[in-house]
Amino acid sequence: MSKLGNLGARLHRGEVGYDFVGNRKIWYGISILITITAIVGLAVRGLNMGIEFQGGAVFTTPKHTNVSVSQAETYAQDASGHDTIVQKLGDGSLRIQIAGIDTGAADKIKDKLAGDLKVDAEKINADLVGPSWGEHIANKAWQGLAIFMVLVVIYLAIAFEWRMAVAALVALIHDITITTGIYALVGFEVTPGTVIGLLTILGYSLYDTVVVFDSLKEQTKDITRQTRWTYSDIANRSINGTLVRSINTTVVALLPVAGLLFIGGGVLGAGMLNDISLSLFVGLAAGAYSSIFIATPLVADLKEREPQMKALRKRVLAKRAKAAADEETAEARATVPDDSEDAAPAVVGPRDQPVSRTRGRGRPSGKRR
Template identity: 80%
Template sequence: MSKLGNLGARLHRGEVSYDFIGHRKLWYGISILITITAIVGLAVRGLNMGIDFQGGAVFTTAKSTSVSVSEAERAAEEAAGHEAVVQKLGDGSLRIQIAGMDTKESDKVKKALAEDFDVDSEAIAADLVGPSWGDQIAAKAWQGLAIFMVLVVIYLAIAFEWRMAIAALVALIHDITITVGIYALVGFEVTPGTVIGLLTILGYSLYDTVVVFDSLKEQTKDLTKQTRFTYSEVANRSINGTLVRSINTTVVALLPVAGLLFIGGGFLGAGTLNDISLSLFVGLAAGAYSSIFIATPLVADLKEREPQLKALKKRVLAKRAQASAGEEFTQSHDGEAHGAEPEDAAAVVGPRSQPASRSRGRGRPSGKRR
């Protein structure tokens, strides 16, 4: 069995553990700092919305063109007067995106590009996307996200309880904010693929959270009938028990996504993969973090405000204080007894006097023996 497997088994049995709940203020602080950074990046730089959201034109050159990406970008910006996004596709053709264009402008740009590239204008395909189409896509994306959130809250409130539903919702908002903020900071284009990636990672994030919540629900049955553990301690055991499982599922999910992002989009230059792969990569990592460091500690904070669990915590702490005091008393009593042994030993050193009854018996005449 591997070391990771041994660690997972020991974590599940409670032989080793890390106090995630006890350090929850640290995790909250880190999450707040990352979230503020993401919001500032979103406010300062904004999102690089694709033409599917703001309208524009897409020009695709013939296969295996000799024009470089930088040359095409410069020619497109001079012809259109707008910023252009150029990507080299796998077959060697170029994909040129220019936002905010109508039909007349696209025809002029197409002719100018054909002259600059020294090709026939028919060799360049032009596709137009109106701004109304982009608005519809954005509206549908927001509607889908809102419906997803509502269904998640309803399901978790029914399957578990409303406190867990609130904690899961906070974790999901945390994941979305970080992912969108990183998109703003990196400057990647936001496309319908980005929206698909966002909705996908919310499912992964929810899966990790539900796994921990299910373990917590099982371990907190009849919790108030005992005085050994508080709710926070049981929640911490639930996190440790499912920690290796969460790590394994997250790493397995991140490996192919990292291949799309860093090898496909970066090394091989398939830029069309960046929009969905970045959202998946950041969202999966943020979801694994939030399920461990945000959702479950937040549930523990909300639950321990209940009167029953408050009283349980007092009983547990009082019992531990009483046991600790009794142990200290026993140790001090044993120390005193151990310290008195030399005096007792010194008192019995030397010839021992016989009991008086024996000495008197020996002094008497024994009489004649028969």
């Protein structure tokens, strides 16, 4: 843990880092591939909508019914002629869900199930959902999601700027598409709990994105007054500075959700936990990915199109090119051999001078020596 903390501190100070923005085309390609797979899954398999959205009936048998889940599914399909979902509850009762039937058919199915399961029909609890009510719930869910998106864009445009709002919206659509596509591929039932899970993970995804955006806004206040960093460079530093924090919060959030999905829904057989736990698990992972690899690099792409940022990039690159040229020149001078060692050695000490004929003149005696 201490090593991870030291790494986080070094990332925050900019001593080390990964070029997320520089490799953004790789992340864009990965996201496009995953999104296309999710869309194909939605188009081919479609969503397994629960009875809350398409109408139907839910029959709950008495406690400790001595019938297996597979056998109950066979009985329910024979009685209704529709696909059924049977879940064994903790008290030993069975929850039999049949979609697309009306009230009249539900009464007949209930009597048929009572005979097959060998229980009293009065002890089977039946909850009916009309198709109009399910359609109404579905419309309300879509309206709530649309209102959420609009409010998010407005808030981010006011708090930050419109480019960040657009990038956050793209990241949210990316997360929703991937989550719903995985639902279609896995075949889990879509219930109101699924919608709650989607709205929850959208908020979490925005949390990570806003943390990076806030750091980016703070570091780019007077960006045009310097010539050391481009906007993409500072965006990359913002991602690296909050990277460990995003990873830690995501892992901590994923652990309990993974317990619900894999242990509660898989090992213990609490299938009703799958609808909300799968959306949370996939959405949390997709949200952390999009905040790092999609939202911030997209903001950098949009900002680099501005004339001021283009001019800044030219100045920064020119300064870096000049610094690189000066460094190469200095290295070249350092590697040039010194030829002064091959020159003739300097004369040290007294030298023999020729005798001057005027030597001794001007002395008081006037005589030569």
